[in-house]
Amino acid sequence: SFPKNVGGVLSTYALTLEPRFDTVVERGAQALTAGRRWVVLDLRVPQGWLRYLRPLLVFLVRPFAVSLEVTKRQPWESIARHLDNTTYEEGYFGVIYISSGSATASIVGERPSPPEPSLELVLYQSLVRPQRFELVLEKGTEVGVSRFVPLLSGRAQVRTEAGSQRTDRWRRIVSEAAEQGASSEIALHAAICLMRIPQAQYILPALERVMPRTIVECGVGGNMGASTAVFLNYCEQSGAQLWSCDRNDPALTGARFAGWRGALWHFHQMDSVEFLKSDVVPKNPGLVFIDTIHSYDHTMKELAVAETMTDAILLDDAEYPGFRDGIDGNLADLSPMDKDDHGSSEPGGVKRALAEFLEAQEEWERIDVGHPNVALILRGTEETTS
Numbered sequence: 583s584f585p586k587n588v589g590g591v592l593s594t595y596a597l598t599l600e601p602r603f604d605t606v607v608e609r610g611a612q613a614l615t616a617g618r619r620w621v622v623l624d625l626r627v628p629q630g631w632l633r634y635l636r637p638l639l640v641f642l643v644r645p646f647a648v649s650l651e652v653t654k655r656q657p658w659e660s661i662a663r664h665l666d667n668t669t670y671e672e673g674y675f676g677v678i679y680i681s682s683g684s685a686t687a688s689i690v691g692e693r694p695s696p697p698e699p700s701l702e703l704v705l706y707q708s709l710v711r712p713q714r715f716e717l718v719l720e721k722g723t724e725v726g727v728s729r730f731v732p733l734l735s736g737r738a739q740v741r742t743e744a745g746s747q748r749t750d751r752w753r754r755i756v757s758e759a760a761e762q763g764a765s766s767e768i769a770l771h772a773a774i775c776l777m778r779i780p781q782a783q784y785i786l787p788a789l790e791r792v793m794p795r796t797i798v799e800c801g802v803g804g805n806m807g808a809s810t811a812v813f814l815n816y817c818e819q820s821g822a823q824l825w826s827c828d829r830n831d832p833a834l835t836g837a838r839f840a841g842w843r844g845a846l847w848h849f850h851q852m853d854s855v856e857f858l859k860s861d862v863v864p865k866n867p868g869l870v871f872i873d874t875i876h877s878y879d880h881t882m883k884e885l886a887v888a889e890t891m892t893d894a895i896l897l898d899d900a901e902y903p904g905f906r907d908g909i910d911g912n913l914a915d916l917s918p919m920d921k922d923d924h925g926s927s928e929p930g931g932v933k934r935a936l937a938e939f940l941e942a943q944e945e946w947e948r949i950d951v952g953h954p955n956v957a958l959i960l961r962g963t964e965e966t967t968s
């Protein structure tokens with residue numbers, strides 16, 4: 583008997599001596615892993631006039647248990663019978679031969695594939711070192727993760743390569759791993775930066791309250807893009823769309839979400855007030871988000887235009903006393919131009935503008951979303967104003 587999954591069989595000057603050589607070849611062929619080979623090197627009786635020398639040859643090799651009976655055995659025929667892709671070659675005037683063949687896979691039974699998992703397994707994976715992240719994608723897919731959410735956490739490792747190339751690579755890894763057995767559909771969608779900038783998670787209650795179909799975002803924030811990530815995540819799940827502007831290059835945020843450009847996300851590099859007034863944004867957006875220079879003057883201008891186009895405005899950094907003191911580590915992510923802007927804007931610009939706006943516009947009121955810096959203001963419906 584043979585062990586299972588044999589990687590190859592080599593038999594030299596032995597098979598012919600075994601009376602049950604055909605059974606040996608048959609069982610060995612069953613034990614071989616599909617595609618692996620069996621090679622036999624053995625003696626045989628030569629053909630042609632040399633066959634008359636058979637008694638002499640038998641006499642010469644008698645010490646090796648060779649008899650006339652043995653000379654009638656033809657193991658190469660067993661090789662041809664039980665294996666595929668067979669070869670046969672003779673040498674030394676037909677006195678020796680080499681024969682080989684490979685094992686084929688055979689269907690020994692059929693079983694239905696395992697049912698789709700009843701739970702949808704979502705893995706929020708921080709962007710650790712790329713190699714490790716990709717290993718998580720591969721192994722996670724194999725064990726049935728149906729959705730990966732790449733997470734920009736506090737210590738996430740972000741490379742500056744184009745985001746679309748990276749997500750293409752991720753998708754390739756996931757679909758290759760899925761071929762190994764996982765049956766669920768894999769969706770890769772926007773990285774969420776909530777751990778990096780915890781304040782961004784308070785955008786979610788605002789979205790839940792307003793449920794906008796169209797969102798206009800002023801201030802993407804170069805390498806941060808926390809709000810953009812939250813909005814795109816919402817858009818992907820709800821079918822809404824996002825129009826964003828920043829007067830600076832969207833940098834890493836633009837690269838990270840390049841795959842959503844055109845479909846869910848429409849980015850324009852321009853001033854926020856010009857953007858709100860332009861016809862590149864939808865006429866009556868469900869929500870306008872403001873997170874730009876944070877100066878009193880500019881916020882007043884943004885509010886004045888936003889108020890004419892929507893019933894819901896969300897302002898970030900509404901309570902910061904001023905960026906010179908307040909923005910701390912986040913300044914590292916801002917462009918030199920913005921550092922200047924933030925440095926020169928008067929402290930508490932958004933707070934003052936918001937208070938003044940609410941004072942003057944009685945039909946607007948602020949709704950608590952759980953964080954003092956995230957201000958949702960709604961144009962009062964009868965229900966909210968009464």
Ligand SMILES: C[S@@+](CC[C@H](N)C(=O)[O-])C[C@H]1O[C@@H](n2cnc3c(N)ncnc32)[C@H](O)[C@@H]1O
Binds near residue numbers: 803810827853875
């Ligand atoms: C605080 S960051 C935005 C952060 C981003 N919303 C987030 O959650 O990560 C402010 C952004 O506003 C942009 N900005 C400043 N003044 C602007 C203006 N007048 N028009 C458009 N963008 C402006 C800056 O380039 C910067 O990227």
